[in-house]
Amino acid sequence: MFDYLIAGIGLGFVAGISPGPLLVLVITETIKYNRKEGIKMALVPLISDLPIVFLSIFVIHKLSDSENLLGIISLLGAAFLLYLAYENIRIKTIEISLEAPESKTLKKGVIANFLSPHPYLFWMLVGGPISIKAYNESFMAAILFISGFYIFIVGTKIVIAYLSDKSKNILSNKYYVIVVKFLGLILLIFSIILIKDGIQFLR
Numbered sequence: 190m191f192d193y194l195i196a197g198i199g200l201g202f203v204a205g206i207s208p209g210p211l212l213v214l215v216i217t218e219t220i221k222y223n224r225k226e227g228i229k230m231a232l233v234p235l236i237s238d239l240p241i242v243f244l245s246i247f248v249i250h251k252l253s254d255s256e257n258l259l260g261i262i263s264l265l266g267a268a269f270l271l272y273l274a275y276e277n278i279r280i281k282t283i284e285i286s287l288e289a290p291e292s293k294t295l296k297k298g299v300i301a302n303f304l305s306p307h308p309y310l311f312w313m314l315v316g317g318p319i320s321i322k323a324y325n326e327s328f329m330a331a332i333l334f335i336s337g338f339y340i341f342i343v344g345t346k347i348v349i350a351y352l353s354d355k356s357k358n359i360l361s362n363k364y365y366v367i368v369v370k371f372l373g374l375i376l377l378i379f380s381i382i383l384i385k386d387g388i389q390f391l392r
Contacts (some may be wrong), residue, residue, distance in 0.1 A: 190330045193323040197337025200379065201373045204311070204338075206343025207277055210301045215346050216353040218297075227350030231343055233298035238308055240330045242335070245312035249321050257258035260390030261319060270380035277373030280366060315383065322386070 206212070211233060221228030252258045302308060315337065323330035 190329060190333065193319070193326075193330045194337045196319060196379075197334040199375060200315070201338035201341030202291035202345055203375055205342040206349065207273065207372060208280060210297060210305050212299055212346065212349065214301055215350050219350045220275060224354040226348050226351055229295055230298045233295065233302050233310075234342055236295070237299045237302040238312075238339075241312050242309050242316070243333060245317040246310070246320050248313070249317035250344060253321055256390045260285050260387045263318055263387030263390060264320060267380040267383035267387060269310050270312050270376045270383065274373040274376035274380060277369050277376060280369050280373075286287035290350060290359075291339055315379075318386070320369045342391065 211230070215230045216226050218230045249259075249262065252262070314336075320331050320334055323334045
C-alpha cells in the first residue's frame, strides 16, 4: 500500500520541480511582487486540478472493464512520461519574463493550469490508471497516492518560491538544471513501470 504513497511522492516531486508554465509563474510572481504571491501560485493545483482529477478517474474507471484499453492507456502514459523525461534531460536553462502590470495571482494561475495540457495528460494517462490500480487494492492506497502527489507538487513549488525570493536566477542556476536532468531519469523509471503494466493488461 505504501508503494503507492512513494509513487505519489516521486511523481509529485518531479512535477513540482520540472519546468512548466505554473513553475515559471511561481517564480515570476515571487520576484515581481513577493514570496506570498509565489506561494499563492504554488497552491493553484489544489484549486484547478480537482475537476480534472475526478473526470479522469471517472473515465478511466468506466474503461477499467476493458484490459486492452487500460493497456493502451498505460502505454500512452509511458510515452508521455518518456517525452517529459526527454524534455528534462535535454534542458540547459530557462528564460523567464517579468513583464506584468499587476498581480492577479490565483486567477492567472488557475487559467494557466486549465489551459496547460499537462494536468489533463498526466491524470488521463498516468495518475488516473495508477489511482484505479491503487483503489482496486484498497481505498487508502488511492488516497495515499493522490495525497502524496499533491503534498509534494505543492510543497516543492512553495520551497521554490522561498528559494526564488532569495535567488533571482534560480531557473538558470546550474545545480537546478542538474536536479531537473536527474529527475528526467526518475521519469524514465516510472515510464518503464507503466510499460510493464501496459504489457500485462494486453496479454
